[in-house]
Amino acid sequence: RSTLCLKPRPPVVTVMGHVDHGKTTLLDWLRKTSVAEREAGGITQHIGAFSVQLSTGERLTFLDTPGHAAFSSMRARGASLTDIAVLVVAGDDGVMVQTRECVDLVRSAGVPLVVAINKCDKPGAEPERVEEELLQCGVQLERFGGDVQSVRISAVTGRGVPQLEEALLAEAELNAVMGDPSGPVEAVVIESHVDRGLGPVASVVVRHGTLECGAVLVAGRTWGKVRAMFDERRKPMREAPPSTPVLTVGWRDLPTSGDNCLQADSESAARSMVQHRASTPARLSGVRENRES
Ligand code: GTP
Ligand code: NA
Numbered sequence: 001r002s003t004l005c006l007k008p009r010p011p012v013v014t015v016m017g018h019v020d021h022g023k024t025t026l027l028d029w030l031r032k033t034s035v036a037e038r039e040a041g042g043i044t045q046h047i048g049a050f051s052v053q054l055s056t057g058e059r060l061t062f063l064d065t066p067g068h069a070a071f072s073s074m075r076a077r078g079a080s081l082t083d084i085a086v087l088v089v090a091g092d093d094g095v096m097v098q099t100r101e102c103v104d105l106v107r108s109a110g111v112p113l114v115v116a117i118n119k120c121d122k123p124g125a126e127p128e129r130v131e132e133e134l135l136q137c138g139v140q141l142e143r144f145g146g147d148v149q150s151v152r153i154s155a156v157t158g159r160g161v162p163q164l165e166e167a168l169l170a171e172a173e174l175n176a177v178m179g180d181p182s183g184p185v186e187a188v189v190i191e192s193h194v195d196r197g198l199g200p201v202a203s204v205v206v207r208h209g210t211l212e213c214g215a216v217l218v219a220g221r222t223w224g225k226v227r228a229m230f231d232e233r234r235k236p237m238r239e240a241p242p243s244t245p246v247l248t249v250g251w252r253d254l255p256t257s258g259d260n261c262l263q264a265d266s267e268s269a270a271r272s273m274v275q276h277r278a279s280t281p282a283r284l285s286g287v288r289e290n291r292e293s
């Protein structure tokens with residue numbers, strides 16, 4: 001792709017952290033819904049993606065990730081799509097195993113980090129102690145002369161969330177993120193499932209190009225002609241430019257989360273791409289097997 005075609009796009013912000021530290025609750029607050037309460041066992045099992053318009057008018061794409069130990073490869077996939085990471089650390093619990101894992105992931109991906117010390121409404125919260133623990137993990141917080149912003153919040157009362165939004169916008173400004181809205185679509189599969197009415201559906205985040213109904217997409221060893229697109233509230237969408245999360249309908253089979261999604265010229269081109277991949281060992285064709293262990 002030519003760098004001449006690059007235009008600013010909303011940053012993709014991934015929310016990471018140890019299990020139950022409040023990632024989904026924070027995202028619920030940001031989009032004013034209540035997903036955390038509906039989750040089986042209160043545990044996020046997949047990466048959710050949605051777009052939020054802040055009170056200032058800016059748009060951000062948020063990815064939720066699971067904190068549970070079993071989902072480390074999902075966290076790694078989230079990190080690869082990410083422009084800015086929010087590390088959520090519960091103020092009463094402090095730095096835990098997956099908190100450290102997230103710090104390492106973010107560092108190896110070279111992604112800018114903003115810390116949200118959550119649950120500060122709890123009497124047991126000790127944000128100073130958490131900041132010192134983070135420093136010991138090598139997170140260079142502003143308070144200690146570094147460049148990582150840290151904000152104290154409560155995802156339940158919303159206290160501090162406007163300051164977190166400001167911190168994210170400041171970070172986004174420092175790290176101008178660009179995408180090419182023209183040309184063939186490139187996207188990443190976030191998650192997929194079989195919908196009772198719609199059949200196999202996949203939520204994807206567009207990286208380049210502008211996705212429209214009728215586009216033919218190939219992901220891993222399956223393909224689909226997009227016959228409907230919805231936003232995360234199931235409102236129909238006409239087009240999805242870079243950074244847009246979108247639910248796509250029309251897949252032959254379920255694509256695997258983390259797979260790259262490429263636009264094909266036609267249905268027959270898509271069919272032969274998939275056939276070629278199926279006859280080549282995964283290791284050689286570059287198709288990743290993304291099963292959770
Ligand atoms: P996983 O997706 O399973 O890793 O968890 P999570 O990080 O998304 O945490 P979740 O949002 O599911 O919250 C876990 C529990 O902490 C829930 O009972 C929330 O109500 C509670 N919680 C989250 N944020 C806060 C907060 O700011 N204050 C208080 N008091 N409770 C919170
Ligand atoms: Na949880």
Ligand code: MG
Pocket residue numbers: 023024025042043044064065066067
């Ligand atoms: Mg969650």
